[in-house]
Amino acid sequence: MTTLEFPEWPQFGVEERTGLLRALEQGQWWRVGGSEVSSFEREFADYHGAAHALAVTNGTHALELAAELLGVRPGDEVIVPAFTFISSAMAMQRLGVVPVPVDVLPDTYCVDPAAVAAAVTDRTRAIMPVHMAGVVADMDALDKVAADAGAAILQDAAHAQGARWRGQRVGELGSVAAFSFQNGKLMTAGEGGAVLFSDQEMYDEAFMRHSCGRPPTDRRYLHQTMGSNYRMNEFSGAVLRAQLARLPEQIAHRERNWPILSDLLAAIPGVEPQGRDERCDVVPHYMAMFRLPGWREEQRNAVVDMLTERGIPACVAFRPVYRTDAFWAGPTEATSVADLARRCPVTEAIGRDGIWLHHRVLLGDETGLIAIAATLASVLYELRRS
Numbered sequence: 001m002t003t004l005e006f007p008e009w010p011q012f013g014v015e016e017r018t019g020l021l022r023a024l025e026q027g028q029w030w031r032v033g034g035s036e037v038s039s040f041e042r043e044f045a046d047y048h049g050a051a052h053a054l055a056v057t058n059g060t061h062a063l064e065l066a067a068e069l070l071g072v073r074p075g076d077e078v079i080v081p082a083f084t085f086i087s088s089a090m091a092m093q094r095l096g097v098v099p100v101p102v103d104v105l106p107d108t109y110c111v112d113p114a115a116v117a118a119a120v121t122d123r124t125r126a127i128m129p130v131h132m133a134g135v136v137a138d139m140d141a142l143d144k145v146a147a148d149a150g151a152a153i154l155q156d157a158a159h160a161q162g163a164r165w166r167g168q169r170v171g172e173l174g175s176v177a178a179f180s181f182q183n184g185k186l187m188t189a190g191e192g193g194a195v196l197f198s199d200q201e202m203y204d205e206a207f208m209r210h211s212c213g214r215p216p217t218d219r220r221y222l223h224q225t226m227g228s229n230y231r232m233n234e235f236s237g238a239v240l241r242a243q244l245a246r247l248p249e250q251i252a253h254r255e256r257n258w259p260i261l262s263d264l265l266a267a268i269p270g271v272e273p274q275g276r277d278e279r280c281d282v283v284p285h286y287m288a289m290f291r292l293p294g295w296r297e298e299q300r301n302a303v304v305d306m307l308t309e310r311g312i313p314a315c316v317a318f319r320p321v322y323r324t325d326a327f328w329a330g331p332t333e334a335t336s337v338a339d340l341a342r343r344c345p346v347t348e349a350i351g352r353d354g355i356w357l358h359h360r361v362l363l364g365d366e367t368g369l370i371a372i373a374a375t376l377a378s379v380l381y382e383l384r385r386s
Helices: 014-025 036-047 061-071 085-096 112-120 139-149 202-209 236-266 295-310 323-330 337-343 345-353 359-363 366-385
Strands: 050-054 078-080 098-102 124-127 154-158 176-180 191-195 280-282 288-290 314-316 354-358
Touching: 014 036, 036 050, 036 191, 036 236, 050 061, 050 202, 050 236, 061 154, 061 191, 061 202, 078 085, 085 098, 085 295, 085 323, 098 112, 112 139, 112 288, 112 345, 124 139, 139 154, 191 202, 236 288, 236 359, 236 366, 288 345, 288 359, 295 314, 295 345, 295 354, 295 366, 337 345, 345 354, 354 359, 359 366
Parallel strands: 078 098, 078 124, 124 154, 154 176
Antiparallel strands: 050 191, 176 191, 288 354, 314 354
């Protein structure tokens, strides 16, 4: 059996090595005394059109911190997509907040604005769109729902470094946005996260909260607010500066390759690639996603196993958040899995028959894309016959 090969991930080079040595030799390895994290924050904010960026330990902490800054408190409700990585809900539950899962759209896999509007109550304090696989959620419709409800928008942009919506970068959309730099993400330091702010006062409060309640000038341990230690270290900041510098070309490469792969996948009977909202000017393609409508979960799992055996970095789609034990271990007012499943038919379907390929497959050449499609077609034919 032939095993396919694709570009490795993470990608690194002399830029990361130089940055690590620079951080090492400056003699200060934490952000308060060093310059790498603060430099990365300025560069990341500028790239996304935001006034301020705060680097933190990971994407989950970014969501927790952002929610606190938006005034979300225990007992409040935050509307989240039912189809997302568990951190979107878990970060809220860690704060004592009630996540309210709602369904997603069948083409983009992003949260359905109509479902969000139907879920609003007098306890709704925030709406959390997830830009799934780098496809920006319908921010026009969601901004209106949020304004009508008197709720904040908290963008879960973990997949969306470099994305654009109607010509606007994520930091220009007028709402707080949280990012992840976990090992598989579009840019990475193994772990890490960031929050974008347009407001100086909110940024200043965020800095104190992420540094145990201390402002950057404090030398007398005058902890001014509640917080925790979410500080990023200097080595991660140095690596992320190099990762950010090569991100635009990587996004352009993936943007050139996704239409090719999408067309190849769509030509296979029974395969439906993720769609794209035409208002998304730039999609960075954190994942190459597609569905096998009508396939059972165990059949989908077999497809993923066979693709992986042949060298294609495939994974099952996220399980609906309410189909995890973790969801029911935290604050929730949902009645049952069955009740949520009835409200979220699209999420149920994607969780059952969805597959994603790691974005590194889009960093290769057209030959590799053709091989992916041919291998998938062969696997589906083999399983249909068995």
